[in-house]
Amino acid sequence: MPKKITIxxxxxxxxxxxxxxxLDDNMNVVQSRxxxxxxxxxxxxxxxxxxxxxxxxxxxLCGICPVSHHLxxxxxxxxxxxxxxxxxxxxxxxxxxxxxxxxxxxxxxxxHFFHLVSPDLLFGIDADxxxxxxxxxxxxxxxxxVQGVMMRKFGQEIIEATAGxxxxxxxxxxxGINKNLSIAxxxxxxxxxxxxxxxxxxxxxxxxxxxxxxxxxKNKDLIDNFAAFPSSHLSLVRKDGALDLYHGVLRAVxxxxxxxxxxxxxxDYLDSIGEEVRSWTYMKFPYLKKYGKKNGWYRVxxxxxxxxxxxxxxxxxxxEFEQFRAYTHGKPNNMSMHMHWARLIEILHAAExxxxxxxxxxxxxxxxxxxGSRQFEGIGLLEAPRGTLFHHYRINEQDQITMANLIVxxxxxxxxxxxxxxxxxxxxxxxxxKITEGMLNAVEVAIRAYDPxxxxxxxxxxxxxxxxxxxxxxxQILDKKRN
Amino acid sequence: MKEFVTITxxxxxxxxRPGEFIVDAARRNGIYIPTLCNMPGVKPAGSCRICTINxxxxxxxxxxxxxxxxxxxxxxxxxxxxFRKAVVELLLVEGNHFCPACEKSGTCELQALGYRLEVxxxxxxxxxxxxxxxAGNPKLVKDHNxxxxxxxxxxxILDEEGHHIFAxxxxxxxxxxTIDPEYGMNMTDELAQKAAKNCPVGALLYRGKHGFExxxxxxxxxxxxxxxDIEKLKKVKTS
Numbered sequence: 001m002p003k004k005i006t007i008x009x010x011x012x013x014x015x016x017x018x019x020x021x022x023l024d025d026n027m028n029v030v031q032s033r034x035x036x037x038x039x040x041x042x043x044x045x046x047x048x049x050x051x052x053x054x055x056x057x058x059x060x061l062c063g064i065c066p067v068s069h070h071l072x073x074x075x076x077x078x079x080x081x082x083x084x085x086x087x088x089x090x091x092x093x094x095x096x097x098x099x100x101x102x103x104x105x106x107x108x109x110x111x112h113f114f115h116l117v118s119p120d121l122l123f124g125i126d127a128d129x130x131x132x133x134x135x136x137x138x139x140x141x142x143x144x145x146v147q148g149v150m151m152r153k154f155g156q157e158i159i160e161a162t163a164g165x166x167x168x169x170x171x172x173x174x175x176g177i178n179k180n181l182s183i184a185x186x187x188x189x190x191x192x193x194x195x196x197x198x199x200x201x202x203x204x205x206x207x208x209x210x211x212x213x214x215x216x217x218k219n220k221d222l223i224d225n226f227a228a229f230p231s232s233h234l235s236l237v238r239k240d241g242a243l244d245l246y247h248g249v250l251r252a253v254x255x256x257x258x259x260x261x262x263x264x265x266x267x268d269y270l271d272s273i274g275e276e277v278r279s280w281t282y283m284k285f286p287y288l289k290k291y292g293k294k295n296g297w298y299r300v301x302x303x304x305x306x307x308x309x310x311x312x313x314x315x316x317x318x319x320e321f322e323q324f325r326a327y328t329h330g331k332p333n334n335m336s337m338h339m340h341w342a343r344l345i346e347i348l349h350a351a352e353x354x355x356x357x358x359x360x361x362x363x364x365x366x367x368x369x370x371x372g373s374r375q376f377e378g379i380g381l382l383e384a385p386r387g388t389l390f391h392h393y394r395i396n397e398q399d400q401i402t403m404a405n406l407i408v409x410x411x412x413x414x415x416x417x418x419x420x421x422x423x424x425x426x427x428x429x430x431x432x433x434k435i436t437e438g439m440l441n442a443v444e445v446a447i448r449a450y451d452p453x454x455x456x457x458x459x460x461x462x463x464x465x466x467x468x469x470x471x472x473x474x475x476q477i478l479d480k481k482r483n
Numbered sequence: 484m485k486e487f488v489t490i491t492x493x494x495x496x497x498x499x500r501p502g503e504f505i506v507d508a509a510r511r512n513g514i515y516i517p518t519l520c521n522m523p524g525v526k527p528a529g530s531c532r533i534c535t536i537n538x539x540x541x542x543x544x545x546x547x548x549x550x551x552x553x554x555x556x557x558x559x560x561x562x563x564x565x566f567r568k569a570v571v572e573l574l575l576v577e578g579n580h581f582c583p584a585c586e587k588s589g590t591c592e593l594q595a596l597g598y599r600l601e602v603x604x605x606x607x608x609x610x611x612x613x614x615x616x617x618a619g620n621p622k623l624v625k626d627h628n629x630x631x632x633x634x635x636x637x638x639x640i641l642d643e644e645g646h647h648i649f650a651x652x653x654x655x656x657x658x659x660x661t662i663d664p665e666y667g668m669n670m671t672d673e674l675a676q677k678a679a680k681n682c683p684v685g686a687l688l689y690r691g692k693h694g695f696e697x698x699x700x701x702x703x704x705x706x707x708x709x710x711x712d713i714e715k716l717k718k719v720k721t722s
Contacts, residue, residue: 048616049584049616050624052586052695060583060584163699165699168583170695170699174693369696398618399690400616
């Protein structure tokens with residue numbers, strides 16, 4: 001009898017998702033889907049609000065990456081007040097925002113890798129779930145767990161120093177920033193008295209890369225073949241092709257490395273990118289218009305950024321980037337688990353950039369805001385930890401938002417995550433007589449490689465126990481397991 | 484007429500000026516009575532009831548009750564504190580007060596009172612009224628979701644010729660502030676800023692300068708609870 005397996009909710013992710021896997025009589029996987037089953041509605045209820053509220057209001061989409069939303073919205077609002085499009089700010093304004101953003105990348109990537117992913121690597125995909133968690137990591141490998149916690153703390157402290165609060169701050173305002181970084185604030189990150197300093201962060205980032213590379217050597221099959229499939233890759237790159245997480249032009253490459261979107265001004269994103277709605281999920285499917293709904297999908301995030309960028313403008317991360325690119329002989333890397341490798345390279349890059357910025361006297365500047373003439377449409381893009389983030393607003397003459405369109409990183413990765421789920425479901429479940437928790441965790445491991453956070457994509461929060469329901473073709477419950 | 488009258492506030496004997504309101508006499512003597520609609524030097528409205536105290540055994544609003552010789556006043560008791568807290572809670576559920584995205588957060592008197600009176604969870608059901616934002620005025624955005632109808636804008640914002648710029652319109656639960664279409668359009672920047680500043684909540688937003696421009700940590704109530712400035716006076720006097 002054909003069967004349908006439901007994994008609901010998906011665990012060690014933020015937000016609510018479920019996976020359904022349909023099996024035929026011979027236990028062959030015939031269809032797998034990742035469903036996003038929550039709905040947020042920010043794009044609707046922000047309508048009517050004054051535009052200057054957007055950076056503060058919309059960041060509430062997320063508790064892990066609020067800074068990304070805060071800054072993407074701020075960049076869009078900069079356009080509305082005539083303060084350029086990510087390039088027209090004062091040196092202090094832009095550098096404070098960049099520091100905030102690197103703090104965000106650093107803390108979010110640390111959370112993603114150490115808290116949510118490392119248990120799978122350290123204990124194995126099919127390990128006992130009561131051990132396979134961050135507490136288990138702390139018991140098994142104290143140093144790794146402590147470093148993870150302290151690295152996240154460092155990033156959060158940077159955010160507080162630049163945005164006023166660790167979560168949901170108010171630093172970026174239309175046309176700039178509301179504070180600079182005092183010498184006393186700066187010194188906290190350099191002297192190592194309150195918490196380990198930025199040099200230690202660089203060292204630990206290198207250590208985390210060594211941990212991953214060592215793991216890779218010992219688990220080549222898993223890291224190289226788990227959920228590996230060819231795809232296009234999209235991200236912002238700096239105009240000279242460098243990795244830039246705050247500002248740039250849109251570039252996409254195909255699975256072979258051919259550039260298929262040529263450094264396009266992101267304000268014209270609507271010419272290049274469309275979004276498809278499918279009835280079984282609240283999350284849309286973006287695609288490159290030129291290649292259509294079927295073939296135009298692409299990946300975003302750390303892996304995509306390593307594939308689109310020509311180089312990384314910080315020396316230690318550049319060295320790691322060269323190794324990363326050499327592994328696939330300069331061709332795009334299409335291995336989902338290499339997302340973690342790419343993520344760790346970005347952690348290192350963020351640490352290096354934070355160090356550079358902390359030594360930059362522009363951060364103590366007094367010229368915080370620029371103004372210009374009013375516009376009625378604003379578009380702001382940046383590279384959030386999980387990938388390219390689009391914010392687009394229109395306002396009326398009374399300063400009220402009339403339209404908001406957000407394409408968040410997770411949405412951009414919708415099709416790839418579905419493909420990854422399908423690939424793993426097929427590899428792990430086909431022909432199996434008994435479905436174990438470990439097999440189903442493998443499906444979740446694929447999702448976690450992309451994103452441990454699903455909520456912002458629909459515009460909840462929660463870590464609930466995994467529930468597995470086994471249904472027949474008439475949706476009658478055959479079995480139910482909860483851990 | 485006597486030069487002063489003697490009253491007792493919380494077992495402390497103080498000298499008050501004849502005719503002055505209890506809240507002002509208390510304030511001058513470093514005794515903080517929580518207020519919301521009241522502004523020093525402005526004719527009281529007695530609309531919010533937060534400054535309720537016990538005068539000779541009866542609950543009265545301290546902003547509208549003038550002092551009288553021999554008054555025995557109690558400003559702190561379980562009953563009074565619970566009453567004040569209930570008023571703040573009622574105001575919070577009656578409108579749509581979403582502090583996280585409000586630019587007045589940190590300088591909002593209602594929010595500061597919520598913290599000071601330790602409003603932890605709502606006792607009363609949220610009303611979630613459907614209210615509009617009126618962005619028709621070139622200088623101010625009026626958000627009825629946050630208005631507590633304190634009349635501070637009505638009482639304090641007058642143009643040079645003495646015309647009131649703000650007024651009430653409608654009745655009952657539909658009551659709202661409105662801006663005079665003629666005088667409001669000619670409002671100066673200075674007056675518009677004063678209106679936004681005098682608004683104890685985020686109901687009047689000045690378009691030219693937004694609350695988010697003040698970084699977290701430097702906002703009025705970030706470091707000290709509301710009323711601390713008044714209580715400091717007492718410390719100075721007693722030290």
